[in-house]
Amino acid sequence: MLRRLHLMCVVVALLATATAAASEQAAHALLQKMARAVDELNYEGVFVFAHDQRMETLQIIHARDERGSRERLVALTGSPREIIKDEDSIICVRPDDLDPALCLDPGKSLLGLPGVLPLRQGLDGLGENYRLRLGEQQRVAGLSCQEVSIIPRDHLRYGYQLCIHEPTGMLLQSRLLSREGRIFEQFMFTRIEFPARVADERLQPRMRGEGVTARPMETPSARTQVMEPDLRWRIGEMPPGFQVTGVSRRLMAASPHPVQHMILTDGLATVSVFVTRMDRPEDRLRGLTRSGGLHAVVLPWGEYQVTVLGEVPEATVRLIAESVFHDGENAR
Amino acid sequence: MTTTKEERLSALVDDEAEAFETRRLLDELAKNPEDLARWGRYHLIGDVMRGNLDRTAPPDFSARIMAAVAEEPQLLASSSRTLQGRLLKPVAGMGMAAAVAVAVLVGLQNFTGDPADPRMEPAMAGAEPVIRAAQWDPGQRNALQSMLEPDARTAQIQHSPLEHGSQQFLRIDMGDARFSSYLINHAESAVGRGPMPPHVRTVGHGFMGD
Numbered sequence: 001m002l003r004r005l006h007l008m009c010v011v012v013a014l015l016a017t018a019t020a021a022a023s024e025q026a027a028h029a030l031l032q033k034m035a036r037a038v039d040e041l042n043y044e045g046v047f048v049f050a051h052d053q054r055m056e057t058l059q060i061i062h063a064r065d066e067r068g069s070r071e072r073l074v075a076l077t078g079s080p081r082e083i084i085k086d087e088d089s090i091i092c093v094r095p096d097d098l099d100p101a102l103c104l105d106p107g108k109s110l111l112g113l114p115g116v117l118p119l120r121q122g123l124d125g126l127g128e129n130y131r132l133r134l135g136e137q138q139r140v141a142g143l144s145c146q147e148v149s150i151i152p153r154d155h156l157r158y159g160y161q162l163c164i165h166e167p168t169g170m171l172l173q174s175r176l177l178s179r180e181g182r183i184f185e186q187f188m189f190t191r192i193e194f195p196a197r198v199a200d201e202r203l204q205p206r207m208r209g210e211g212v213t214a215r216p217m218e219t220p221s222a223r224t225q226v227m228e229p230d231l232r233w234r235i236g237e238m239p240p241g242f243q244v245t246g247v248s249r250r251l252m253a254a255s256p257h258p259v260q261h262m263i264l265t266d267g268l269a270t271v272s273v274f275v276t277r278m279d280r281p282e283d284r285l286r287g288l289t290r291s292g293g294l295h296a297v298v299l300p301w302g303e304y305q306v307t308v309l310g311e312v313p314e315a316t317v318r319l320i321a322e323s324v325f326h327d328g329e330n331a332r
Numbered sequence: 333m334t335t336t337k338e339e340r341l342s343a344l345v346d347d348e349a350e351a352f353e354t355r356r357l358l359d360e361l362a363k364n365p366e367d368l369a370r371w372g373r374y375h376l377i378g379d380v381m382r383g384n385l386d387r388t389a390p391p392d393f394s395a396r397i398m399a400a401v402a403e404e405p406q407l408l409a410s411s412s413r414t415l416q417g418r419l420l421k422p423v424a425g426m427g428m429a430a431a432v433a434v435a436v437l438v439g440l441q442n443f444t445g446d447p448a449d450p451r452m453e454p455a456m457a458g459a460e461p462v463i464r465a466a467q468w469d470p471g472q473r474n475a476l477q478s479m480l481e482p483d484a485r486t487a488q489i490q491h492s493p494l495e496h497g498s499q500q501f502l503r504i505d506m507g508d509a510r511f512s513s514y515l516i517n518h519a520e521s522a523v524g525r526g527p528m529p530p531h532v533r534t535v536g537h538g539f540m541g542d
Binding site: 252255259261270272274296298307309310 | 510511513514515517518
């Protein structure tokens, strides 16, 4: 019986290899369409977002026109708050009596649609670190959608299970999960429409008047404070499949010294490395945290603080954080 | 089973075990039905806590497995020890997904073989990881394929000197302003709004009202 089983395995594996290649191509094309759609389409909808043990319902209004991409997110559960995002700013609107941290704390903020992939142009390098598979047809928010799996090839990254509305390319459902199938975050539209044009008033905060505060969050005005990066900050042991795709040095909110920011990607997952001088020894921390699939590690390096964060397993951020070093006598 | 073992199993369930440790634990799991049952329960507990119970195996799952097993008379005739030995042999060189799938399959046969087995409790979620392990690709065809693909890269990763329990290793305060700033910069640069090469990226970490 075991021999029969082994033979069956071999036959099945051969068949699977042939169909997998076709599935991979189709999935790849659909993902590219999705990456464009979530930014270029007009849509209004309601989705449920669950991570860790929490679940919230949010309304999203996304417009793309001659003024670029604009978006408004409204929390329909919990404390009332809205986030308005356009090409130049992110503004949080909340009642005065609400904990200010609720807008400041990105642990409690949402920048765009969760579960949308960090797809880079052309999905470069994706195939080396992930397998793509088309799944079954599903139905989400009254629309039929095609399931696509992005399966990590090792344990250094997470995968996604998506459901994409084929006619538009819109992402209707997404799960972030480990190679073993453990789900960290998921979101699903319960209702969605694709209006030809989104009226300006739909992108204005509904909460107005007395007792309401609109405060800008960290904005990309940081662009104007860019400095020459210190290229002697290195990552000694890069996790397989990752590479540095960007380095910058600039002033950021809440940090008196410039912050060096290195970006690593494996074609899908993005990891940020931040290095900044920390004057007081007691401020240089060792720590880690997790929110959904996001892991972060902070470690001291001399008089500097190294912070590594990304939607990758803890082992990956730790590996990176532990191998950051400055290749020179004195770091700037 | 010592407390240490429980902690190690828990780390495995939480995806926090190192590669070498994972492999060793999975080997042990395969040999020790009691540990395997515990591992299954930890998964179930984790799922209940995370509200993922919709992922639980259907009530008739074990019945269906038993029916499938019954269709293979030779399978029932062979001693489970021999079967385990042979099925597990290739695991040593395989990746974790394969090891999990095989270990759980073997475990299922052990537990569902005898309904009187006290370990076959309703909370026994041994069946559940099978579904979830195969969940990446629907159908046995793809589950088998993922079994055949080794994860050689993770095995090369060295042990980290940092320990979770270490007193110097604190949890980061998510409300910390500097950390908040980093998170936004991370998300924004990935969206392509920062001074980085643009690529489409949006991030969701909450917007939660607690």
